[in-house]
Amino acid sequence: DAGVIQSPRHEVTEMGQEVTLRCKLISGHNSLFWYRQTMMRGLELLIYFNNNVPIDDSGMPEDRFSAKMPNASFSTLKIQPSEPRDSAVYFCASSQGVGANYGYTFGSGTRLTVV
Amino acid sequence: GQNIDQPTEMTATEGAIVQINCTYQTSGFNGLFWYQQHAGEAPTFLSYNVLDGLEEKGRFSSFLSRSKGYSYLLLKELQMKDSASYLCAASNQAGTALIFGKGTTLSVSS
Numbered sequence: 001d002a003g004v005i006q007s008p009r010h011e012v013t014e015m016g017q018e019v020t021l022r023c024k025l026i027s028g029h030n031s032l033f034w035y036r037q038t039m040m041r042g043l044e045l046l047i048y049f050n051n052n053v054p055i056d057d058s059g060m061p062e063d064r065f066s067a068k069m070p071n072a073s074f075s076t077l078k079i080q081p082s083e084p085r086d087s088a089v090y091f092c093a094s095s096q097g098v099g100a101n102y103g104y105t106f107g108s109g110t111r112l113t114v115v
Numbered sequence: 116g117q118n119i120d121q122p123t124e125m126t127a128t129e130g131a132i133v134q135i136n137c138t139y140q141t142s143g144f145n146g147l148f149w150y151q152q153h154a155g156e157a158p159t160f161l162s163y164n165v166l167d168g169l170e171e172k173g174r175f176s177s178f179l180s181r182s183k184g185y186s187y188l189l190l191k192e193l194q195m196k197d198s199a200s201y202l203c204a205a206s207n208q209a210g211t212a213l214i215f216g217k218g219t220t221l222s223v224s225s
Contacts, residue, residue: 033212042217055211091157104213106157
């Protein structure tokens with residue numbers, strides 16, 4: 001089992017550019033969660049999906065952020081246009097169900113720096 | 116609303132025992148998780164409590180009191196490799212996703 005795979009591991013981009021983060025779920029998992037981690041705010045839930053359907057996107061900070069799950073094993077998080085305050089580590093996690101009693105497996109994260 | 120509180124930092128020495136406390140307020144409680152996160156790495160699952168009481172797993176134990184909205188993680192026989200951030204997490208209001216505390220950074224010295 002390769003685990004949750006995120007790409008890229010590091011991304012440095014200029015303000016105003018579009019950024020796309022990618023995540024591949026563990027085979028057999030049907031729930032996908034995107035989190036953002038900063039020193040100030042800790043690990044924040046952005047959006048999550050169950051069976052490819054977005055369940056709650058209330059954590060998405062602004063309309064500049066969007067997420068998709070085009071199939072059962074893959075998701076993208078897009079920021080357009082990016083701003084310096086978006087700099088953070090973005091994690092995706094997958095689980096076997098949407099209920100919070102399932103443990104999450106996290107990917108290695110994407111460290112985003114917007115200059 | 117949801118609120119999860121835990122101390123920001125703790126220090127301890129090798130071989131000692133340390134207890135990391137967590138208080139939570141959430142209306143959709145489905146259990147309490149603890150995750151460990153080493154610097155620059157992803158969080159990894161440590162423990163899950165859904166019923167009151169103590170769950171023991173090797174050197175690590177986790178306790179839950181649902182009536183008090185309180186949990187703790189107990190680490191025994193501390194080792195240098197236990198230096199990490201420990202994240203407390205509880206379910207959101209809908210009971211469908213985990214909300215994390217800001218984490219407690221534990222530093223173990225020799």
